[in-house]
Every structure is written in C-alpha cells, then in structure tokens.
Amino acid sequence: MVELLGSAAWEGRIFSGGWTVGGGQTYPAVEPATGHTLGQVGAASAADVDRAVGLAREAQTAWAATPYDDRAAILRRAADLLEEHHAELEEWAIREAGVPRYWAGTGGPAEEFRQAAALASYPRGQVLPSTQPRLSFTRRVPVGVVGVIAPFNAPVILAARAIGPALAVGNAVVLKPDPRTAICGGLALARVFEEAGLPPGVLHVLPGGSDIGRQLVIHPDVPVIAYTGSASGGRIVAELAAPLLKRVHLELGGNSALIILDDADLELATSAGSAGSFIQAGQVCMASSRHLVSRRLADDYATLLAERAARLQVGNPIESDVAYGPLIDAGARDRVHAIVHDSVAAGARLVAGGEYDDLFYRPTVLADVPQTARAYQEEIFGPVAPVIAFDGLDEAAALAAGTPYGLSLGIVTRDVMAGLMLAERIPVGMVHINDQTIADEAIAPFGGVGLSGNGYRAGGLEANLDAFTETQWITVQQSPGGYPF
Structure with missing residues (x-):
C-alpha cells in the first residue's frame, strides 16, 4: 500500500488547486516530544488566500451540481482511506501533535465523514401552506465557500467535523490548520481527499499563522467561518467578521x-x-x-x-x-x-x-x-x-x-x-x-454557551444542515397574477 504522505510532493507546499509553492516562508514541523524536525511545511500568504477563495468559488458551482450520491461516495471513500492508512496517519498525529495513541485514532474522523455522507441525501426543504393559489416551499442551498480554522489539540477530527458536512451539502472549503499540526491536521486530509477523487479546487489547505486566519475571516467571498479554539481567539474572529455580518461558528474553550x-x-x-x-x-x-x-x-x-x-x-x-x-x-x-x-x-x-x-x-x-x-x-x-x-x-x-x-x-x-x-x-x-466531562459522537450536537460558543452545534444531521446551508423560500404560480397597479 502506497503511503499517503510518503512522497515528498507535499513538503514545502500548500494544497490549492493541486500542490503548489505558497507565498509564505516554509518552516519546520517539530516533534514536541523530542524536538526533532519531521519535515518542512509550506506556508501560505495573504495572496494565496485570495487565490484559493477564487478557485473555490469557481469549483463550488460544479460541486454543488454534482449528484448527491457522487458527493456521498467521495466522503465514504475518504473515510475508508482514513481507516486503510490508519497506522501511517496515527503515527504522524502522535509525533507532530504529541498526542497519545488512544487520541490519535482515525475512527472518529472516519465516522465524521460517513455521517457527512448521509447528510448529502438528507431532505432539504418543506412544503408550506399558503393563502395564495400557489406552491410555497423552502429549500436549503449551500452557502458557497466555508472557511475552517482548526486547532492543534485534536487536529484531525476538529477539521473533519467541519469539512465533511460542508462538502456534503455542496460547499467548497478553505482550511487553515494550526501551524504546529499542519501535516496531520491539514496536508494529510488534502491527500485523503485527493485520493478519494474530490474535484480540484473544492478543498484548499493553507498552513500559516494568524495573518492567514485573519485574511480568511475578512474575505468577502467566504460567508461562513467555522472556528475552533480559545475564547480570546473566538472574540477576534467575531470582531473581524462583524463588519461583513458573516456567520461565524465558534466552538471555544471551557472551564x-x-x-x-x-x-x-x-x-x-x-x-x-x-x-x-x-x-x-x-x-x-x-x-x-x-x-x-x-x-x-x-x-x-x-x-x-x-x-x-x-x-x-x-x-x-x-x-x-x-x-x-x-x-x-x-x-x-x-x-x-x-x-x-x-x-x-x-x-x-x-x-x-x-x-x-x-x-x-x-x-x-x-x-x-x-x-x-x-x-x-x-x-x-x-x-x-x-x-x-x-x-x-x-x-x-x-x-x-x-x-x-x-x-x-x-x-x-x-x-x-x-x-x-x-x-x-x-x-x-x-x-x-455519572461520567467525566469529555465526550463526543459524530451524531450528537456538540457545543457550548457563554464564552464556550455562540450557539453553533457541530454534529448530527439537523445541526450540520443548519450550519452549512442557507434557507430559501420559493413560490410557484401557474401564471403571473394581476395587480391593481
């Protein structure tokens, strides 16, 4: 079996319309347990964010028009690849993120993608009563481009639980992983979806620092930001997004x-x-x-x-x-x-x-x-x-x-x-x-209140549908009505 990260093609590169050299300075991925360098990570620049969003917008239209069963098949294939390559991917997570083996497992992220695959065919509208002689209904449509900013502590699953449902309902995604876990929490996922057959331009992975996150948040063509991190970071994201009145999904810290x-x-x-x-x-x-x-x-x-x-x-x-x-x-x-x-x-x-x-x-x-x-x-x-x-x-x-x-x-x-x-x-x-406080399941809505979150819930078909779609109201009449004007 060929290793997903065995080739040097990803080293020193970002994933944006394929593997390409980013405009930022490359930096070493450091193993926290030993201080050893694991590889060189390519970093994005602000111009790379703009380019990625442009490519994502172009690719998203065709992706949204792709039959739901084809989208679901790619997500299921991504889940299969996570499990087929579990030993390799778990070792990268253990070494790069410093996590114990029980925390590095790929089963959770794989289940996130399988649940997302189910979302692709989930009903997306309602027929409404109307006082007029017309058909009145709602439908859910993709938001367009979703920006995902993921943390270091559970880098794979916390990226996967936003990427999966966003893709399932027809969005494109631009992911900024934490720079300390950019390989296991970003570039590895790019390789998974590349192998799974996701069309070019639908997913972008842009390693970098807070400047890249800021550029993603303020970009006018990214209507939804899914951020997981500290309460202080969440405040900054909310403040940056506020002038554009864009939706921000904040999954923040706890006490x-x-x-x-x-x-x-x-x-x-x-x-x-x-x-x-x-x-x-x-x-x-x-x-x-x-x-x-x-x-x-x-x-x-x-x-x-x-x-x-x-x-x-x-x-x-x-x-x-x-x-x-x-x-x-x-x-x-x-x-x-x-x-x-x-x-x-x-x-x-x-x-x-x-x-x-x-x-x-x-x-x-x-x-x-x-x-x-x-x-x-x-x-x-x-x-x-x-x-x-x-x-x-x-x-x-x-x-x-x-x-x-x-x-x-x-x-x-x-x-x-x-x-x-x-x-x-x-x-x-x-x-x-009768349990401690750490628990998570792909089918359960996850999130908090107060400084722990702003009402966003990750997980479960209904919550994920709410998170990554817009609701349209549509009416249809047999012919235009007459108005006294």
Whole structure:
C-alpha cells in the first residue's frame, strides 16, 4: 500500500488547486516530544488566500451540481482511506501533535465523514401552506465557500467535523490548520481527499499563522467561518467578521465542572476525575477543569486523585502507550506552570505534581482551591485537577454556573434523578451523568454557551444542515397574477 504522505510532493507546499509553492516562508514541523524536525511545511500568504477563495468559488458551482450520491461516495471513500492508512496517519498525529495513541485514532474522523455522507441525501426543504393559489416551499442551498480554522489539540477530527458536512451539502472549503499540526491536521486530509477523487479546487489547505486566519475571516467571498479554539481567539474572529455580518461558528474553550455529590463512590469518582483532567494532558476544551466535591468527601477525593496521578506514566507517546505525552510547546507549558504556582500562592494546596521535564508536565492535583485562584477562574489546558469543596446542592450549582464558560458538565451520583435536576440549574451545552466531562459522537450536537460558543452545534444531521446551508423560500404560480397597479 502506497503511503499517503510518503512522497515528498507535499513538503514545502500548500494544497490549492493541486500542490503548489505558497507565498509564505516554509518552516519546520517539530516533534514536541523530542524536538526533532519531521519535515518542512509550506506556508501560505495573504495572496494565496485570495487565490484559493477564487478557485473555490469557481469549483463550488460544479460541486454543488454534482449528484448527491457522487458527493456521498467521495466522503465514504475518504473515510475508508482514513481507516486503510490508519497506522501511517496515527503515527504522524502522535509525533507532530504529541498526542497519545488512544487520541490519535482515525475512527472518529472516519465516522465524521460517513455521517457527512448521509447528510448529502438528507431532505432539504418543506412544503408550506399558503393563502395564495400557489406552491410555497423552502429549500436549503449551500452557502458557497466555508472557511475552517482548526486547532492543534485534536487536529484531525476538529477539521473533519467541519469539512465533511460542508462538502456534503455542496460547499467548497478553505482550511487553515494550526501551524504546529499542519501535516496531520491539514496536508494529510488534502491527500485523503485527493485520493478519494474530490474535484480540484473544492478543498484548499493553507498552513500559516494568524495573518492567514485573519485574511480568511475578512474575505468577502467566504460567508461562513467555522472556528475552533480559545475564547480570546473566538472574540477576534467575531470582531473581524462583524463588519461583513458573516456567520461565524465558534466552538471555544471551557472551564467545565465535574460535580461529585455526597453519595458518590470515591473509587469510581476519582477514576472519572483522573480521566477528565489528564486525558491528552488536559489539552481538551471539555476537560474537567474544576472538581467540585461534597465537603464530606473532598479531602479523601483529593488524596485518592493524587494517588492515581502519581501512577500515571507520562512520556514520548511514539515509544509506549503512556497516559499522555508532551504539552504542545514551551509557551503552553510555561502558562500551565504559572497557573499552578500562582494558585498555590493564592492559597491552593499542591497535593501532586506541579513539576515538569522539558514539555512533559506531571499530572497535578490542587486542593482547597480558592475561587480567586487562576486554576479556578481560567481554562488551564493542561494536566491539572483543581479540587473545591462545596456544602449542599445550592452551592454546587452556584459554583458550577459561576464562570462565563458553559461547555460541558459531569455529575457523579448514585441518584441519577438528583443529578438531572441539578444539571437543569447549570447553563452548559452538554451534560454527562455519572461520567467525566469529555465526550463526543459524530451524531450528537456538540457545543457550548457563554464564552464556550455562540450557539453553533457541530454534529448530527439537523445541526450540520443548519450550519452549512442557507434557507430559501420559493413560490410557484401557474401564471403571473394581476395587480391593481
């Protein structure tokens, strides 16, 4: 089997109407676990964005007119290619993004493309009643060119879940991957769709920095932007898009609460809590960022959680099946370390961790975290579990709802109805009873409220249809009516 990325054709190039040299400066793709260079990435310029959007507009008309079953077949072929080349693609993700093997799997992105294939044939309109002697109906039409800006932490699936449905309903796509994961999260997808038979010009992949993202957002011929990233980045995207009144789909960060009620089993609760904070080194928007624990259990919970943290293996994920690998870069590590030690200075008690070796940050547990501490107030995006005690359900609800974020919520209790009733009091986009806060399925609408998102939901046929189409109202009469004018 020929490797998708085995050829040097992609090195130093962008994907825009084929493989071409971009106007930006090439740069090395660096393996965060070792510092080794994996290859040279081609970078786009502002002129490349303009060219790509122009080519995408030209290609989109024919792509939208392509029979739905042909579009679906290409998406299914893309899913098959992800699975056929899973070993190669997973190794690239492990090395370039530093993710553990369980996080690098291609099954999730493949399922996103298969669900998108189903969207291609999904009904797209309604027949409406009318007071006039005419046929009145709605239909969904593609928006045209969709701009996708994807992050580093789950680079393949977070690009795939926008690319797939956007293509399924007849749009063209311009993708700007995170420059730190441009190969596994961008160029690899270009190769997948190239092999799957997607017509030239329908998908463009433009690695680059924030200047490329900015040019994509402000381009007048890109009516929809799908952005996944931080709340601060989302604000910038919204501000740039506002003068053109364009639609922006913002899937942003979180400061998600995991609530441990008084009747919880501590072994099961700390297992969930460990997963919620330490999966993928905590570099997950849905991570369990605040462990709100009934005061009766709080000390024991922190102790058991620290014992679990001490047993976790952290290291190079390409060499062994570790719990997690490195943080993405030194800037991320230094920010996490500053949050931990600023929080200790504010009164939190360090129970485990708080140390690092190069980019490998030990799993960290903080107890007695005051609400003024950075570890309580901010999205940490690192392997840190802050534990906060509460007295009673009213305080638990107030604490959980007491940040501007609203992405995910976990509640651990033997009384599931009490958990559901508590969840009704906390504004979030997703709730998981007797589970931690990290979960995602291609058929489920994913997104948050407040600083976690602006109402966009990724996943599910209805949500994806809403995201990437416009609604037209159409009426048809047998002949023009007569008017007294």
